[in-house]
Amino acid sequence: MSKRDVTHLHGDxxxxxxxxxxxxxxxxxxxxxxxxxxxxxxxxxxxxxxxxFLLALASLPGALLPQWSLNRVKTAQYILDHPTMGPxxxxxxxxxxxxxxxxxxxxxxxxxSLIGCLTPRTFEFIRQLRAVPVLxxxxxxxxxxxxxxxxxxxxPPVEVADRVEAGLRRWRKVxxxxxxxxxxxxxxxxxxEVGNLVFHISLVGILVAIAVGKLVGYEGNVxxxxxxxxxxxxxxxxxxxxxxxxxxxxxxxxxxxxxSFDATYTxxxxxxxxxIKFRYQLDEDLNTGNWRNGQVQxxxxxxxxxxxxxxxxxxxxxxxxxxxxxxxxxxYIQNFQPTDPxxxxxxxxxxxxxxxxxxxxxxxxxxxxxxxxxxHAGILTSIFPAPNNPGVAIQVYQGDLGPSYSVYQVNQDxxxxxxxxxxxxxxxxxGESMTIEDGTKITFTxxxxxxxxxxSYDPAQGFALIFAITMIAGLMLxxxxxxxxxxxxxxxxxxxxxxxxxxxxxxxTDQAGYGSEFSSMVALVPGAPGSTDVPAERADSFYAT
Amino acid sequence: xxxxxxxxxxxxxxxxxxxxxxxxxxxxxxxxxASKRTTTVHTAERVPVGVGALTADGTPGGRPVVPTAGGNGxxxxxxxxxxLPWAERFGRAGFVVxxxxxxxxxxxxxxxGLATERMPLGNLxxxxxxxxxxxTAALVVVIVRTNARTIGMFxxxxxxxxxxxxxxxxxxxxxxxxxxxNNYWLVIHVTAIxxxxxxxxxxxxxxxxxxxxxxxxxxxKVFQETSVWAKLPTTDALDRIAYRTAIIAFPVYTFxxxxxxxxxxxxxxxxxxxxxxxxxxxxxxxxxxxxxxxxATAGWRGRRAAWISMLGxxxxxxxxxxxxxxxxxxxxxx
Numbered sequence: 001m002s003k004r005d006v007t008h009l010h011g012d013x014x015x016x017x018x019x020x021x022x023x024x025x026x027x028x029x030x031x032x033x034x035x036x037x038x039x040x041x042x043x044x045x046x047x048x049x050x051x052x053f054l055l056a057l058a059s060l061p062g063a064l065l066p067q068w069s070l071n072r073v074k075t076a077q078y079i080l081d082h083p084t085m086g087p088x089x090x091x092x093x094x095x096x097x098x099x100x101x102x103x104x105x106x107x108x109x110x111x112x113s114l115i116g117c118l119t120p121r122t123f124e125f126i127r128q129l130r131a132v133p134v135l136x137x138x139x140x141x142x143x144x145x146x147x148x149x150x151x152x153x154x155x156p157p158v159e160v161a162d163r164v165e166a167g168l169r170r171w172r173k174v175x176x177x178x179x180x181x182x183x184x185x186x187x188x189x190x191x192x193e194v195g196n197l198v199f200h201i202s203l204v205g206i207l208v209a210i211a212v213g214k215l216v217g218y219e220g221n222v223x224x225x226x227x228x229x230x231x232x233x234x235x236x237x238x239x240x241x242x243x244x245x246x247x248x249x250x251x252x253x254x255x256x257x258x259x260s261f262d263a264t265y266t267x268x269x270x271x272x273x274x275x276i277k278f279r280y281q282l283d284e285d286l287n288t289g290n291w292r293n294g295q296v297q298x299x300x301x302x303x304x305x306x307x308x309x310x311x312x313x314x315x316x317x318x319x320x321x322x323x324x325x326x327x328x329x330x331x332y333i334q335n336f337q338p339t340d341p342x343x344x345x346x347x348x349x350x351x352x353x354x355x356x357x358x359x360x361x362x363x364x365x366x367x368x369x370x371x372x373x374x375x376h377a378g379i380l381t382s383i384f385p386a387p388n389n390p391g392v393a394i395q396v397y398q399g400d401l402g403p404s405y406s407v408y409q410v411n412q413d414x415x416x417x418x419x420x421x422x423x424x425x426x427x428x429x430x431g432e433s434m435t436i437e438d439g440t441k442i443t444f445t446x447x448x449x450x451x452x453x454x455x456s457y458d459p460a461q462g463f464a465l466i467f468a469i470t471m472i473a474g475l476m477l478x479x480x481x482x483x484x485x486x487x488x489x490x491x492x493x494x495x496x497x498x499x500x501x502x503x504x505x506x507x508x509t510d511q512a513g514y515g516s517e518f519s520s521m522v523a524l525v526p527g528a529p530g531s532t533d534v535p536a537e538r539a540d541s542f543y544a545t
Numbered sequence: 546x547x548x549x550x551x552x553x554x555x556x557x558x559x560x561x562x563x564x565x566x567x568x569x570x571x572x573x574x575x576x577x578x579a580s581k582r583t584t585t586v587h588t589a590e591r592v593p594v595g596v597g598a599l600t601a602d603g604t605p606g607g608r609p610v611v612p613t614a615g616g617n618g619x620x621x622x623x624x625x626x627x628x629l630p631w632a633e634r635f636g637r638a639g640f641v642v643x644x645x646x647x648x649x650x651x652x653x654x655x656x657x658g659l660a661t662e663r664m665p666l667g668n669l670x671x672x673x674x675x676x677x678x679x680x681t682a683a684l685v686v687v688i689v690r691t692n693a694r695t696i697g698m699f700x701x702x703x704x705x706x707x708x709x710x711x712x713x714x715x716x717x718x719x720x721x722x723x724x725x726x727n728n729y730w731l732v733i734h735v736t737a738i739x740x741x742x743x744x745x746x747x748x749x750x751x752x753x754x755x756x757x758x759x760x761x762x763x764x765x766k767v768f769q770e771t772s773v774w775a776k777l778p779t780t781d782a783l784d785r786i787a788y789r790t791a792i793i794a795f796p797v798y799t800f801x802x803x804x805x806x807x808x809x810x811x812x813x814x815x816x817x818x819x820x821x822x823x824x825x826x827x828x829x830x831x832x833x834x835x836x837x838x839x840x841a842t843a844g845w846r847g848r849r850a851a852w853i854s855m856l857g858x859x860x861x862x863x864x865x866x867x868x869x870x871x872x873x874x875x876x877x878x879x
Contacts, residue, residue, distance in 0.1 A: 045842045052835040053853075056828040056860070063824040063868060070820065070874070098819050210817070219814060263724075271724045299728040299812050310814045456814040464816065468803045475799060479792045509841075 042109065043116035051110040058106055062097035065089065069096065111207055118200050125193050132174040136183035136487040140504030143487070145518040151499040152527030157182050157490040160499050160525060164488055167524035171486075184488040192509065195477025198470055205467035209460040217458035218242040218251070223335060224258055225317055225450045231255040232455055254307065254455065255281040257291075261314055261449050269342055269384050274298045276311050276451055306457055313338075313452035316345055318369045318392050318444065325439040328355045335450050336369045337408050342382040345369045347408045352401055354440075362401045364410045364420065365442065367394035373429065380427050389429075392444050396423040396436055483508035486521045501525045552660035553719035559653030560674060564712050566646025567677070567705040573639025574698035578773060580632035636694050640685075643697065647681045654678065660719045666735040667722045669869060673711040675736075676865070679743025680704050687747075687786055693778040696786070699750050730808035737801035738826075742861055744794035745833070749858020751787035752851045755780055759848055784847070787854055788840055795833050802826050813875060822876035825864030832857040 041047055066075040075095050079086035093100030140146055151160045161175055161182045173186035220237035224230045232255070234240050234248025242248060258278040263271050279291040282304060294309070296302045302309040317335045324330070336347035351363040370382035373391030380393040399421050402414040414420040426434040433443035489502040503522050507514035523530035629637070654674060657665040665671045684700045687693060722731070758777045761768035769775050777783065805826070806816040817823060836853040839845035868876065 045838065045845075049835055049839055049842070049845065049853075052831055052838070053856075056831040056835070056856075059824050059828050059831075062819055063821045063828075063863075063872065067819065070818075266721050268720065270721060272721055272727055273724050298724045299730070299808075301811055301814070308814065312814065454814045458815070461810065461816055465807070468806070472796060472799055472803065475796050479796060 042113050048113050054106050061094050133185035133187040140502045143504035145505030147522045148502045149528040157499050160490050163526050164524045181491040187485050189481050189483030192481035195474040198474030202467040202471035209464035212460035213458040215243045215245045218246050220455045223452050225448050226258050229257045252283050308456045310454040312454050317448045319446045321443040321445045323441040343371050343385040344382040348410050364397040365394045367392050391429050393427045395425040398423045482510050548719045549660045552656045556653045556656035559649045563646045563650035564708045566642050567708050570639045570642040571701040571705045573635045577632045577636035578698045650678045664732045668717050670715040670717050675739040676743045677704050677708050679740050683747040695776045734804040741794040741798035745861050748787045748790040752854035755783040755851045821868045821872040821874040825868045829860040
């Protein structure tokens with residue numbers, strides 16, 4: 001086994017230097033050495049780059065394939081459509097990419113690598129902060145930037161050094177003497193590394209904040225009709241997505257009654273605003289019976305103590321009255337699902353328990369609802385999303401409903417195998433009715449509106465934001481601050497001649513930009529070209545140019 | 546709030562002018578790039594011509610035809626020359642037309658903003674118009690600062706295509722915003738994302754050209770003397786252009802993604818939910834983070850970094866087009 005790690009031969013990181021004498025091939029040490037080697041590989045930039053690349057690559061299926069978390073129906077359909085690959089991909093987690101073990105493995109390795117890299121770098125940086133700028137190299141002519149100038153006559157080295165130091169205001173600098181000769185070493189750009197560290201530490205912070213949110217946060221969705229009194233608990237949500245440490249019992253119930261829904265539309269039917277007004281009770285109100293008023297708009301959720309209430313969608317619920325042959329009258333209402341921008345909605349009213357002849361006479365009203373009805377050639381469409389002229393088109397089935405798979409549809413198998421018989425169709429405006437052959441009369445009596453609400457709870461999202469802000473700040477620092485070194489060697493001229501100053505410069509980042517900046521460093525020497533302290537004999541020409 | 550028809554039609558005219566300008570500029574740059582002639586005057590003393598080398602009049606002692614690019618990307622114009630060669634005239638005209646088209650595009654966006662009294666970034670047409678503007682502005686700035694006019698054709702080609710796509714398929718008349726977009730976050734998020742995407746696309750093109758040039762350079766003299774591609778700026782210049790633009794765009798892109806997360810928190814109930822567009826943005830961000838790290842790591846500079854940058858370019862395109870036109874997600878507004 002090699003004593004040196006090839007990935008670290010460029011020696012960016014002095015902590016990785018392996019002392020030569022520790023090597024005795026005992027078993028424990030071999031294991032230790034193996035682990036060390038793995039650790040060094042993991043924290044090397046090469047592996048970090050590969051992991052970053054893998055992270056991007058592994059995200060791709062999330063965008064290309066349907067995901068359970070975003071669209072269950074579409075994902076299930078995709079698996080049905082691809083009977084061979086579908087189940088395999090599902091087992092491998094391709095429909096839940098961002099919760100899959102392989103995705104977690106990549107980002108966890110990446111963050112371990114990041115932390116393994118950050119820790120020594122932080123200590124190294126603290127050490128550097130305490131250290132004085134490095135000694136002036138013996139041969140400044142070998143620096144990428146170098147110039148030799150003479151100071152103004154009559155200025156001894158000490159005075160030149162004073163002037164130069166005064167000019168190096170925001171630099172860390174140290175003056176040393178080599179006999180008669182003075183040197184100044186100066187360095188700046190420490191904030192770049194600060195930015196670098198802040199950026200990367202913030203990334204770790206964001207990951208932790210996301211993780212905490214996924215553990216103790218939750219989301220719940222519910223559809224409620226206007227005027228309906230609903231208490232939002234884990235059990236009452238239509239869809240409840242708890243964090244890993246949440247079992248639903250710790251939720252504070254919020255009771256909500258939506259009183260009004262207002263939408264404004266352009267002439268073209270594009271909604272420009274949605275607002276709901278509602279009354280609500282939080283935990284202490286449930287005992288006192290106190291109701292508070294609230295309002296939610298698109299892009300403006302209501303913020304309770306941690307929980308947020310969102311308005312995500314809205315739609316219509318047509319109402320029907322069915323008069324059975326035995327004279328009994330019953331009312332039905334069913335939420336329909338919007339299918340187009342004009343809110344043409346579809347759904348099915350399923351009546352499993354009609355008061356006549358049991359199962360064989362189960363009823364289903366499969367229909368579409370239009371808030372602004374337009375009928376052409378018998379086809380009903382909606383021409384505007386507001387309920388200006390509501391109407392329905394219904395198709396009546398009678399017979400055996402069979403097992404139900406969706407609240408919005410009847411079981412198509414039952415229609416195909418004849419268990420559900422077609423009893424006719426009609427387009428109805430409010431108050432209008434149709435009568436099927438056994439005398440059952442179906443009346444369209446109107447509609448109600450429903451809204452789709454979401455409650456979200458994520459106590460860590462504020463921290464995610466703070467870390468996101470520090471991340472951007474760190475990034476800006478690390479990309480804009482430039483690390484520069486400059487050295488001056490100030491020697492007395494021979495026998496009363498002018499003081500000679502040698503200047504050397506090294507750009508530790510962004511070399512291309514150092515040229516003109518270096519010239520201004522040289523110009524700090526009084527009497528050098530471009531300096532404000534112009535030698536007397538050249539003053540005229542200076543002002544002339 | 547009604548749409549001001551005068552401003553709306555001025556905006557449309559402005560966009561048509563910009564579109565025409567982009568196409569004309571593309572043609573001009575293409576003529577300049579395709580011509581073998583270069584602006585540098587070579588004397589027999591300065592460049593010894595070997596037997597069999599291409600010369601202007603076919604004789605071994607004649608003026609050599611050596612496509613050369615100066616360090617800044619274009620040939621040196623010497624004082625001895627009388628007037629400019631026609632190819633360079635096309636190039637210069639192309640630049641002037643580019644600037645005019647840019648002004649027209651900015652004018653078009655301003656007019657649309659005035660017509661609708663909102664930020665003109667409410668649909669894909671307006672968004673793509675902004676991307677064209679930003680890409681062109683980046684080109685103008687880079688040409689002014691580095692003289693690298695030979696990249697003009699390669700930047701103008703996608704911009705002209707994008708403008709044609711915007712003006713035809715994606716075009717929507719000036720109108721009001723849908724409720725979900727009617728928010729100040731639209732201004733912050735979409736402005737930042739379109740500016741950074743435009744600049745990243747520009748950076749990606751520079752990296753693609755870097756790879757072409759670098760490959761040619763490895764072929765050595767044959768490439769230098771015979772290929773029109775040798776007119777491209779040097780690999781160093783292209784690398785600098787790609788890197789400088791990327792480090793400008795990357796923080797803006799990061800900010801745009803964070804602003805998007807803030808908007809998502811008020812609009813969709815969570816700040817991050819792996820919507821297809823969010824995935825695309827995340828991929829772009831990760832790949833460019835990879836690029837910046839590679840560029841700062843010994844052994845990864847140059848070609849490898851350029852490949853990563855090209856990959857980033859691909860993710861930006863994927864996110865702008867594939868995600869918008871093929872997948873459906875929360876970002877499907879058009």
